Amino acid sequence: MESLSSTAYVILGLVREQPRSGYEIKATVDGTTRFFWAASYGQIYPELKRLAEQGLVVGSDAPTGGRRRTVYEITADGEEELKAWLRRPPETYEMREEGLLKLFFAAALEPGEAVEILRAMRAHRLATNAQLRAMKPIAEEKDASYPLLVLEGGLEFTEWFADWCERVEQRILAARGGSGGRGAKA
Amino acid sequence: MESLSSTAYVILGLVREQPRSGYEIKATVDGTTRFFWAASYGQIYPELKRLAEQGLVVGSDAPTGGRRRTVYEITADGEEELKAWLRRPPETYEMREEGLLKLFFAAALEPGEAVEILRAMRAHRLATNAQLRAMKPIAEEKDASYPLLVLEGGLEFTEWFADWCERVEQRILAARGGSGGRGAKA
DNA sequence: ACAGGCATGTAAATAGTTACATGATTCG
């Protein structure tokens, strides 16, 4: 048996909390882990099928009226698999930040244009921060302390990032204005 | 003509600075942008071919002795394309942090085990910080101010992250010890 | 009636990694 993808563990973790349908898993991911681990229907439904085949989850029919619906629960094997994964050190640490990439190459532009990149990055982080702030009462209500910890980390991270963008912007502006129009070099 | 991938722009940005071979592009990416935008040979070589077909770069033979070698330079069209991309607001902001995912689901473990996740995350960030610190003199030597700015951002980010891990660890430990073995809830 | 949300699923495309094959050169 091959090892599972991290996305499989997201599913295992979510159905461990409570039985959920594929649709509910997607909605929960979008409302929680998406900032550091996203998942699409194209992954969730096939993965649920695979997990069920391996006996790590069990699905049962739970229609809402005439609307067909399958909710999945974790099995004892699934719980063991999840815990074993949680105990292994994390391996994936990826970041793809187009803004940083643009800033890295900003020497091809005028300093005023580099500042625009920083403003866009800052605006994006502030928008994410606002989204996270809106989620906080929901997480507090659920009394989910680890998710809340992670959410607070996200809040702090976006604040740090937005602040960094602002400080770098000021530095660029100061370098341009303060010493006679000398821009940044390649 | 379809729009280019961000990886195509990494190549364009790097060959704009100076003519480079595919091998050198890979080495440079590994020494600079990899923390926020990685690229593998499997992307670089086919992408160089495509960029050459579109006239955004030109390759020329530059063998080292009997070792065949092609170095690519940016064309005027390539430079325009790069600048146009730099002027568009960044779109990709992705993060995949397996550590945060594990922390999110840590209620399935004992509090002492949750602390292990944080320690692993912290150790990883400190290791990255050390790598970045080692790169700094090289970036300073090149007098590359935007790359240096980005590098300093990486330094600050890894420090913030490592510190956050430590603070969260302390909070978990305090919650467990301070108030009679009460662990974190689901 | 119709819009929007609930619900499941898949096909196709895109992105990206890994591993391998090949071969030259340099350094110890």
Added chain:
DNA sequence: CGAATCATGTAACTATTTACATGCCTGT
């Protein structure tokens, strides 16, 4: 000589997104 590094490239695989198809239910 052998190992490491320079150098190019591809095949296979894995991951992931996007867009679509289908159809029921609820509220206006």
